[in-house]
Amino acid sequence: MIDLRLVREDLGAVRAAYERRGGVEGLEAVVELDARYRALLGRVEALRAEHNRASKAIGKASPEERPAAIEDARVLAEQLKDIEVDLERLEAELNDAASFLPNLPHHSVPEGTSEDDNVVEREVGDKPDFDFEAKDHVALGESLGLFDSERAAKTSGSRFVYLTGKGVILELSLVRFAIDFLLERGFSPVVTPVLVRERAMYGTGFLPAEEFEYYKIEKDDLYLTGTSEVALASMYADETLGAEGLPVRYAGMSTCFRREAGSYGKDTKGLIRVHQFDKIEQFSFAHPDDSWDEFAAIRTNQEKILQALEIPYRVLVMCGSDLGAVAAKKVDNEAWIPGGNRYLELTSATNATDYQSRRLNIRYKGAGDKGLVHTLNGTACAVGRTIVALLENHQRADGSVSIPGALRPYTGFDSIAPE
RNA sequence: GGAGGCGUGCCCGAGUGGCCGAAGGGAGCGCACUGCUAAUGCGUUAAGGGGGGUUACCUCCUUCAAGGGUUCAAAUCCCUUCGCCUCCGCCA
Structure with a gap:
């Protein structure tokens, strides 16, 4: 929800901001x-x-x-x-x-009417230069025994996987690596509820706009969350935070559920587009004056994690029309995946400014200073897709995959070879 | 799943139809006093919204978990929901 006072007092500014989205x-x-x-x-x-x-x-x-x-x-x-x-x-x-009115885009957001108007800000890291033909993660995963999609289809349908063997160790290692990384930077770890009330979905802006994308448990009137962001933002609904304690930072961990409606035939195999995956998320409640600094901090964390995992990536600034309803600005990091010979969205960072906090009624109060907090979220590690990027970038001619140094203390092994 | 209890301001806590936006205490803040990290006295301390304004303010509305109802009038009576607690059953 945007501030209606702004609509009253400075309609011109609102119109101009919405122009960046190609009109609203x-x-x-x-x-x-x-x-x-x-x-x-x-x-x-x-x-x-x-x-x-x-x-x-x-x-x-x-x-x-x-x-x-x-x-x-x-x-x-x-x-x-x-x-x-x-x-x-x-x-x-x-x-x-x-x-239904979307958030007002930040002035730095490129204007645009489609995803073609998104702007590549930077490319970081070297794409691997293999002297053999790169395999995709599905082939690698199968030969290394990391996951089993076929049997998952039998039990649950398509777009589900059993993670198996060293795939499980990889998953747990990434989770712990990301949590440790954020702990060092002032984030408190939280495992969130994945079933939430409608208000939480609405308050975070996933409803009413994206209802089709999420599972709903009709019997108990609860939604399965597609990201821990929903439960993290809702944690402080109807509460007032002390201004001096801001920013308040959480490292959320949860399984995420997405219906992937309308994506039939896309990425049908492997870990890229599944109904259920685990994700570590950064979430901050910030003072309005500081939220763009916080946005930068979240983005820095994302990039450092990718760099530590030695994954080449590019930074994509979303244009006005690709922001979704809540974001005032959104920046994705897309990993290069040589097996697919393309880029794959691995992380996304959003400054929601006061759009969520107005709906959830989350305030701050300091000396002579009060208002709605700003909320920000950014992926730390989407585990499934990160595994995809690791496998494809660190594969070797003999079909094995090396583990980047930063992850070895967690995995306990430095490569995965075919059985 | 069954039975019962509770939900008031920063905290504790009073309040069973009008004089209650709400006693009293604590805590915080301000002033006074005190030759000193105390005591005392006085004052003060919620949020959201509308309108006005020479932006220091004024005024009105709403809010006693949430939503609905009864009434000219509800913190107070009724219903529903949510949360917490106790007991029984059940299960991890």
Whole structure:
């Protein structure tokens, strides 16, 4: 949710910001609804004030005056009832319309109307120069016994895997590596609930816009989260944080569930696009004045992790139309995967500014300074896809895969060879 | 799954229909006093929103877990939900 006050007071600025997204539908409707809402609100409040006065007078009235006083108040109460219903309806209409308005893009976000307008900011690391034909991670995983998609399809359907053998050790090692990395940088580790109420989904902006993408447990009215971001952001719903304690940083760990609706036929094999995967996430609650510094810190962490794992990548700044609803700015890191001869999104960093905190009502308070916090999130390690990048980049001619030095203390082995 | 209890301001806690945005205590802050890390006195300390304003403020509305209901009037009565606690059953 964006700040409607801004829509009222500086509509031009809002329009200009939305231009970066290639224009946004529904803004004019919100402007009109808001004006009508405030006009009616004024009338309702005046009537309420009158009714409150009349009602209080009853308590002080003498027994003889009472019947007439009660009648006066009753008439006012009746008028109120009608007009309040209108107000509620109008408010709901306004909120509904406003909740579809996306966040205002940061001025540094490139304008754009499609993903073709995303900007490659940098390329980092050397792509491996193999003197043999690179295999993709599916072939490597199969020959190394790291996962089993076929049997998973039998039990659960397509896009599920059994991680097996050293694949499990790799997974656990990456998790612990990422957690340790973030611990050193002031992040508190949390394992989050993966089933959440609707409010958490709505508050983080995954609803109403992306409902089709997430599993819902109808029987208990709970959603399976697609990222720990949902539960992390919701942790402090309706709370006020001390300004002096900001930023508050969490390293969230959870299994993530995605329906992948509409992606039939894409990345059907292996670990790239699965319904269930594990992910370590950075999440920060920051002071509005500092949130862009925090954004930079989160991005730095992401890049250092990729560098430690010796994965070549490029930095992709998302253009206005590719931001999604909540992001004021979003930057992805895409790993080079030689087996696929392409780039693959491995991490994503978002500054949601006050878009989530307004919906979740998360505030901060300092000396003479209060407001809504800014929320930021960024992948630390999407385990499945990271394994893909490790396998494809560190494969050797004999079909084995070497483990980067930073990970060896965790794996306990320095390569994986075919059985 | 069954039975019961509870949910008030930063904290504790009073409050069963109007005089309650809310006693009292604690804690914090300010001032006073005190020759000193104390005691005392006085004052003060919630959030959100609308309108006005010479932006120091004024005014109105809303909020006593959340939502709904009864009533001229609800922290107070009724219903639902959520959370916490106790007991029984069950299970890891």
